[in-house]
Amino acid sequence: MFDCMEALGLGPRQLYDVTSHGACMLRKASPFFAGLDTFAWTSSASVQSVETQSTSSEEMVPSSPSPPPPPRVYKPCFVCQDKSSGYHYGVSSCEGCKGFFRRSIQKNMVYTCHRDKNCQINKVTRNRCQYCRLQKCFEVGMSKEAVRNDRNKKKKDVKEEVVLPESYELSGELEELVNKVSKAHQETFPSLGQLGKYTTNSSSDHRVQLDLGLWDKFSELSTKCIIKIVEFAKRLPGFTSLTIADQITLLKSACLDILMLRICTRYTPEQDTMTFSDGLTLNRTQMHNAGFGPLTDLVFAFAGQLLPLEMDDTETGLLSAICLICGDRMDLEEPEKVDKLQEPLLEALKIYARRRRPNKPHMFPRMLMKITDLRGISTKGAERAVTLKTEIPGPMPPLIREMLENPEAFEDQTESNDTARNKHISLSKKKKTNAKENVTEQNQIEFAYILFLWLLLLNIVSCLTFFFNL
Structure with a gap:
């Protein structure tokens, strides 16, 4: 079984150092005395195994790491055109529209539009009209059933989440x-x-x-x-x-x-x-x-x-x-x-x-x-x-x-009020114009009257001069 074996007799608590190349120490209780027999042995199989492991280790050269896959880029939110976080309830949407649609469906919300039910929905105006925002969600293809299925799934697999406290400080x-x-x-x-x-x-x-x-x-x-x-x-x-x-x-x-x-x-x-x-x-x-x-x-x-x-x-x-x-x-x-x-x-x-x-x-x-x-x-x-x-x-x-x-x-009503106001303004302008015309006319009359008096005075002076010359 062994290629070579050398038995060494040992006294009690006496140790021999076996340093031969490729040798191992084997301690075994001796049946003849209370000490230990140490066998130094080498196995060709063991040497072969070690050489094989060494060779295989040398052959395992680490390869260069593969580049990470590029991040997924989604289309903008179909509802408000904001940056999308993925596909939610059937369409590409942002977190805001996803949450709004989910809450609206789960709570059976009923909204009212205070205009003509055709409000423009984008990332700036999306919070102004909830009615038109919800209608836009339906128009782009968001699914009620997807919300219900998601809710049922969460009920079946409830996991305790650790909520980290957020720090809210005013600047x-x-x-x-x-x-x-x-x-x-x-x-x-x-x-x-x-x-x-x-x-x-x-x-x-x-x-x-x-x-x-x-x-x-x-x-x-x-x-x-x-x-x-x-x-x-x-x-x-x-x-x-x-x-x-x-x-x-x-x-x-x-x-x-x-x-x-x-x-x-x-x-x-x-x-x-x-x-x-x-x-x-x-x-x-x-x-x-x-x-x-x-x-x-x-x-x-x-x-x-x-x-x-x-x-x-x-x-x-x-x-x-x-x-x-x-x-x-x-x-x-x-x-x-x-x-x-x-x-x-x-x-x-x-x-x-x-x-x-x-x-x-x-x-x-x-x-x-x-x-x-x-x-x-x-x-x-x-x-x-x-x-x-x-x-x-x-x-x-x-x-x-x-x-x-x-x-x-x-x-x-506002249009009629504006019309009435415009009429009032026009009437006021007309009155002002008439007033100016009246003032001008009055000034002309006064000027004519003064001129008449001046001419009359000149005539009187001429008559007096003629009288005294006689």
């Missing part, structure tokens, strides 16, 4: 913006705790078409509130840098939105009442009789939906500013500039809301969704104002009437 510029907006809001809209509440018993127990006493009080307070909203707008950074026409357009378009948002933040659910800026507190019936009419329950429902958001004054101010400075309003001269002013407001509200509620990341999108609800209420409010004109004995207060001339809600 210096955003911190300054938040402080300015918050200060502007608080100085133009006192909080509920700062008001001394008082009530009235006028028509508090039953609904009537219109309580003229309550209407007079409500219209007076609304006029004051509109003035405060204009003051709030002028304090917003960058607002006064817009053209005068754009400032007026934004105020007229968003005034009713902000008015509704402000009154709804002063809702007291325990008494089902709302409090105005002077402390006047009205219940649901009195609000109906003050002029809200069929709009009352819709406004109170919206106020109830605001309660879970638990917005503070800063968030209410930022949301009001976002409502106001919005580039999708009609007839803007510089919509891109308005959009640019709105971007830091959106970022500030997102970071502030996340910092205030670290465990509720969904609060920011829920706040933005309230803007859509506000626009719906404002549209119905403008419609209510039209019917209200037939119920009140006198004219609508001028400032309220001016603010309710909303071009988005009443295009035809």
Whole structure:
């Protein structure tokens, strides 16, 4: 079996070093004495095995690493043309449109378009009209079934995910913006705790078409509130840098939105009442009789939906500013500039809301969704104002009437108003022209009269000279 073997006798605890080339040490208990016999042996098979391994090791030369595959490039998002993150629900889409479509289907959301249901959807305008965005998702081929199947798959294979806490800190510029907006809001809209509440018993127990006493009080307070909203707008950074026409357009378009948002933040659910800026507190019936009419329950429902958001004054101010400075309003001269002013407001509200509620990341999108609800209420409010004109004995207060001339809600009415305004301007110009003509004519008459007197005086002098010469 062995090519060679050499037995060496060893004494107790005595060790021999065998260093012959290719030899191994083999210790074995001796049956004849208590020591150990050490056998030095070499095996041709072992040597052959070692040589084979050495040869094979030399032959294994590491090859150069293959280049990594190029990253996959997807087509732009079919919905908004933003950068795509892959194929979701059947089409190439970005993360934003993927999440929007999934939430809309899972929650059975019903959206409303406040225009002609043909809004342009791109990465800048995609958040402005949820109705048209969802329709665009369907048009490009997103599948409802894919959302349902994805949801069922997640239910079957639930894996615990480790969510890393995100750090939300406002930059210096955003911190300054938040402080300015918050200060502007608080100085133009006192909080509920700062008001001394008082009530009235006028028509508090039953609904009537219109309580003229309550209407007079409500219209007076609304006029004051509109003035405060204009003051709030002028304090917003960058607002006064817009053209005068754009400032007026934004105020007229968003005034009713902000008015509704402000009154709804002063809702007291325990008494089902709302409090105005002077402390006047009205219940649901009195609000109906003050002029809200069929709009009352819709406004109170919206106020109830605001309660879970638990917005503070800063968030209410930022949301009001976002409502106001919005580039999708009609007839803007510089919509891109308005959009640019709105971007830091959106970022500030997102970071502030996340910092205030670290465990509720969904609060920011829920706040933005309230803007859509506000626009719906404002549209119905403008419609209510039209019917209200037939119920009140006198004219609508001028400032309220001016603010309710909303071009988005009443295009035809605005056109007629513009026509009337143009006629008025033309008439004014005509009157001015006539006045100038009258002034010119009067001057000519005066000049002729003076000339006549001068000629008369010359004649008298000539006559006297002739008389004295005689």
